[in-house]
Amino acid sequence: MPDSPAFDPAALTRAASDVLTVRRVFGEAYERGGTLVIPVAKIMGGTGNGSGTGSLGAGAAREEPGHGPHGESEGSGGGGGFAVRVRPIGAYVIDDSGVHWRPALDLNRVILGGQAVGIVVSLALALALRRRRR
DSSP, rough: OOOOOOHHHHHHHHHHHHSSSOOOOOHOEEEEETTTEEEEEEEEEEEEEEEEEEEEEOOOOOEETEEEOOOEEEEEEEEEEEEEEEEEEEEEEEEEEEEEEOOOOHHHHHHHHHHHHHHHHHHHHHHHHHHHOE
C-alpha cells in the first residue's frame, strides 16, 4: 500500500490565515477621474479538521456476525476542510466633496423580498375576501 502524506492541521490553519485578511475585506483602491474608490466585502470563513488512530493487538481478534474473523490491524486517518465566502457590500467613494458610502445592491435579495411581500399581501387579501363573504 503506498504511503500517503501525513495530514498537517497547521497547514490548514495557515491557509485560513492567509485568505482571511483585511486585504480581502478592503479591496485594492483605484482612482478614476479624480475619484478614489475602495471596494468593501464581507468575508466569512471556517475551518475544521480531525484525525483518528486505532489498533487491535495480537490475540484481540474477534468475530462479528457476517464479517468473519478480524486479525491484527492498525489504522490512522485524518482530514480537514476550509471554506470562504466573500460577498461585496459596497464601496467607499472619496472625491472633492468628501467620503461617501455606496452600498452594493444584491438584486437576488431584492427579488426575494418582493416575492415574500407579494405572498403576504395575497394571503391577507384572500383571508379578507373569505371573511367578507361570510
